[in-house]
Amino acid sequence: MVAHPTKIELDEKEMPTAWYNIQADLPVPLPPPLHPGTHQPIGPADLAPLFPMELIKQEVSTERYIDIPEEVQEIYKLWRPSPLYRALRLEKLLDTPAKIYFKYEGVSPSGSHKSNTSVPQAYYNMKEGVKHITTETGAGQWGTALSMSCEMFGIECTVYMVKVSYQQKPYRRALMETYGAKVIASPSNTTASGRKILETSPDSPGSLGMAISEAVEIAAQRDDTRYSLGSVLNHVLMHQTIIGQEAKLQLEKVGDYPDIIIGCTGGGSNFAGITFPFIKDKFAGKNIRVIAVEPAACPSLTKGVYTYDFGDTGQLTPLVKMHTLGHDFVPEGIHAGGLRYHGMAPLVSHLMELGAIEARSYHQNATFEAGVTFARTQGILPGPEPTHAIKAAIDEAIRCREEGVSKTILFNLSGHGHFDLGSYDRYLKGDLVDIEYSSEQVQEALSHLPVIA
């Protein structure tokens, strides 16, 4: 008996040495971001106070491949290439003729795919002489990845952490501090925007919007400081494409190619990472289905509208064309913290409009159920975000059984759930509530969209 391998590894010499830029292959170019005041397309100079020039260039580049700097590759090798698994035990449990593969990004030291972009972002900042990077974090995955990356390139890192998370997740804070970062509960008295909030609401629990304002304020004020974002932007999504490129090489090793590719979507970066290198083939004629999975409690792709909107609640960012629930939409406190963003990456939104991808949503109890099934069969405890992708993979595999067809399914397991056991505990106790928004609620949130001439 020649068993199918459980784990397909690449040697580090086989690791891709360039990121794939889907902007080179778009049949219709991406609508430009607009200045929040003038509503005119913004240029590099508008972004220069916040980002190093190399990242601004990548944001608008239409080069198909952009080389990964050698210093970044060296850090990647601390956990990359990441393994591709065949979920043999899950297939058996489901009694499905489908083949289920998953790429596992939880092997990174920060526990998720976020390090794939935090490392190059820290690197380019270092190359351009930046001494200090600010960012915000909610659940803490992004803050952890950036803290580690800054430490490795000798850059100071300040993380504005939403106050309620700061208080409820002291271990995430401790992890960022272990990686040498300064973590500040937001709103704080270190910025004008923070002080303004504290004046009127001294007990404010904070929000991602407020934390962004604080981080951006510091970066804009100081010459040696820049700001860093963990999702949504084009260059961030591009850095993640190493995931899908590796997966393609790994599938080649076992003579396979996916019929269905699945990723969960919050801001869109892990979804882009696993799918964009395959969507390239789809544009060239390959017959594949690409499925974005989002929480029913934050349904930007399935219930939002495709229009220009602000990236933040504070209306400080450029306007970008995306699927949005409105910049002042506040999703309920579901446990997939990384999927609670009112909008969707412009590139992912654009691909949805072009018909290159499809979207669906699930309730959180169903996704945690899938997560527990996965942990009990495959061992790995998934983060609450990728349980959305697991749920879709299970549903597709069951459909294969019902229809008697064998398909090859690939999904991205974007991170582990070691810091999310409080949520698993509540799920097991039956304490999680499923939330669905009425069309009236969505309409209300959408009524505050900016009007573009």
Add this chain to the structure above:
Amino acid sequence: MVAHPTKIELDEKEMPTAWYNIQADLPVPLPPPLHPGTHQPIGPADLAPLFPMELIKQEVSTERYIDIPEEVQEIYKLWRPSPLYRALRLEKLLDTPAKIYFKYEGVSPSGSHKSNTSVPQAYYNMKEGVKHITTETGAGQWGTALSMSCEMFGIECTVYMVKVSYQQKPYRRALMETYGAKVIASPSNTTASGRKILETSPDSPGSLGMAISEAVEIAAQRDDTRYSLGSVLNHVLMHQTIIGQEAKLQLEKVGDYPDIIIGCTGGGSNFAGITFPFIKDKFAGKNIRVIAVEPAACPSLTKGVYTYDFGDTGQLTPLVKMHTLGHDFVPEGIHAGGLRYHGMAPLVSHLMELGAIEARSYHQNATFEAGVTFARTQGILPGPEPTHAIKAAIDEAIRCREEGVSKTILFNLSGHGHFDLGSYDRYLKGDLVDIEYSSEQVQEALSHLPVIA
């Protein structure tokens, strides 16, 4: 430039298919365990109520290699072969001519090396018709590994968790429950021994000794139930030898062999796993140093005596010859929970007596400092236990620099620290206290040793 690889992987086809049994190569055989009542050597029948026969056989076997069942290999492949890393960034930081390699066992779903033995233990129990396994857990690593393994072989698992840990570590409990186990705070009213304690001390915080008594009591009473132990015993240590065997194959791939091998020691199992396959070569004439590293707060190898003692505080287990601080020695609440055992595995103790290994101890602040240095350079956050091995590896690498010699150092990174951030937090805040016992204190603990005729 041909760079040295950062990560050396084995294909799963290269995974060893047998465990190495060091009892085959001991120049002097291991002293036998004695019955706690008669002080006579115990036989298989004495252990049959607690363990399946195959594990009892392995406990006393002198076969050099014991085949790993195919079903166990299939589960191992969910995370094995585990990666061997060259710590290039740490070497650079230390400016050492030494080469530092580490084997990383934190890739297992339970986060530590413990699954290497929990999987075969659950398997052999399943093969012999056992329906239910009981065990105890303190910090939770062992309970997590056994929960997952039992679930995978369709066996019920009950974990008696020391009450104070049950209350302070709800996430570890939630993880075991996610893997399908029943977790009971010990002392409990589910056993006679638990009820007896609760009668006199209703608020008892529990102890590992009490939890062992409860787990053993249930196993001894029920025909379909057995008991499982995560360290100390010969068969448990043998199951861990896959670590060192893989490391040897991985080092061969880069044409290397260690001069110094380092592991931390609590009960002795991860140390045995990385070192025994190399000690085999040492017995055959290889010139290597093997270093066991223990906490200064629980110094069984460096301050204990080599004698017959009980494995538990309750004096229920057989007497085994080992380095011990006395069965009623209660180590202070240091943060490397996995290293707080009063004794040392008989095999490790025996090798110490034979001069095959050396031992040293470190204080916890020094080990956490090494752990933070490691996380900041190599990314991975180590568990508090393997920070002891890291500290020793760093010290040896610095000595190489000072003496101007290049040695090859190999250590075992037995698990990650994702569930230990409370301890890192206290370290970073300067709240950890280093504990050293006076010879009077050790003498007092040793004064209760059993007297063997």
